[in-house]
Amino acid sequence: MTNLFEFLNSSVGKKWLMALTGLFLSLFLIVHVSGNLALFKDDGGLAFNQYTVFMTTFPPIKIISYLLYATIIIHAINGFYLVAKNMKARPVKYEGKKNNTGTTWASRNMGILGTILLIFIATHLIHFWYEYKFGEMDWKTYVVEATTDNVLKEEVITAADAKAQNLKPATMDYMGNKIIICKNLYGVVETAFKDPLVVAFYVISMLGLSYHLLHGFQSAFQTLSLRGKNYEGLIKGIGTFVFAIIIPALFAAMPIYFLTR
Numbered sequence: 001m002t003n004l005f006e007f008l009n010s011s012v013g014k015k016w017l018m019a020l021t022g023l024f025l026s027l028f029l030i031v032h033v034s035g036n037l038a039l040f041k042d043d044g045g046l047a048f049n050q051y052t053v054f055m056t057t058f059p060p061i062k063i064i065s066y067l068l069y070a071t072i073i074i075h076a077i078n079g080f081y082l083v084a085k086n087m088k089a090r091p092v093k094y095e096g097k098k099n100n101t102g103t104t105w106a107s108r109n110m111g112i113l114g115t116i117l118l119i120f121i122a123t124h125l126i127h128f129w130y131e132y133k134f135g136e137m138d139w140k141t142y143v144v145e146a147t148t149d150n151v152l153k154e155e156v157i158t159a160a161d162a163k164a165q166n167l168k169p170a171t172m173d174y175m176g177n178k179i180i181i182c183k184n185l186y187g188v189v190e191t192a193f194k195d196p197l198v199v200a201f202y203v204i205s206m207l208g209l210s211y212h213l214l215h216g217f218q219s220a221f222q223t224l225s226l227r228g229k230n231y232e233g234l235i236k237g238i239g240t241f242v243f244a245i246i247i248p249a250l251f252a253a254m255p256i257y258f259l260t261r
């Protein structure tokens with residue numbers, strides 16, 4: 001155990017910690033973007049609201065959530081430490097206007113990109129996560145056809161009424177159909193993304209995410225010495241197309257969809 005702590009405190013250990021936490025966060029992004037695709041469904045928010053009930057009540061996922069919060073904090077603190085250490089080691093900026101260091105813009109600005117993402121995540125959590133867990137928000141009831149999952153009827157229950165009735169998320173059989181009761185987080189997302197400033201903030205942040213992952217994903221494999229000749233092309237391809245293009249583009253498409261539909 002002491003050896004593990006000693007290793008994690010060393011320069012190499014800190015880079016490993018950055019790589020491992022970064023890859024865990026990349027995995028989270030795949031799950032998060034996939035689940036959020038339910039926002040594009042034209043079902044009055046049923047699929048998305050049900051997905052959030054599952055994500056916030058299923059015990060194994062709740063445990064993974066705590067690991068996720070810890071990972072974000074460790075990745076951020078360790079990142080700040082490594083950037084500060086690099087700046088101390090190289091206090092004079094590269095001379096000349098041209099970048100002749102053989103490095104990319106993203107790799108030289110990981111600290112700034114990471115800071116943009118930290119601000120984004122803090123704002124994002126206050127917007128949605130805090131609102132869902134601790135805020136007072138409207139609920140929704142859906143009557144759903146049991147065989148087809150088609151929404152037959154939907155009704156909003158105000159936050160005040162939901163509180164007075166002490167509502168809990170539930171699914172019940174009702175004359176051959178289903179009644180589903182859940183918090184209307186879809187409504188919170190829909191309202192937030194009607195504001196062009198919020199949408200602009202999300203889209204710009206996703207640009208930051210794209211550049212952060214363009215360098216970060218490939219760099220993690222390099223740090224862990226897993227970027228052998230055989231896999232180099234594959235890792236570069238996944239890092240570029242999946243993590244720097246598809247995932248940020250899908251995330252950015254969500255606020256744009258609500259603003260423009």
Ligand code: HEM
Binds near residue numbers: 052117128132189
């Ligand atoms: C624009 C697209 C996005 C939308 C619409 C969105 C929506 C949401 C919503 C509604 C929640 C609260 C419900 C839940 O826990 O599932 C949430 C949680 C969260 N989001 Fe996002 N999100 C987006 C992009 C992102 C990005 C790009 C990141 C990270 C860089 C991120 C990080 C998180 C984290 C860490 C949580 C807390 C998860 C948990 O409690 O387990 N989100 N998001």
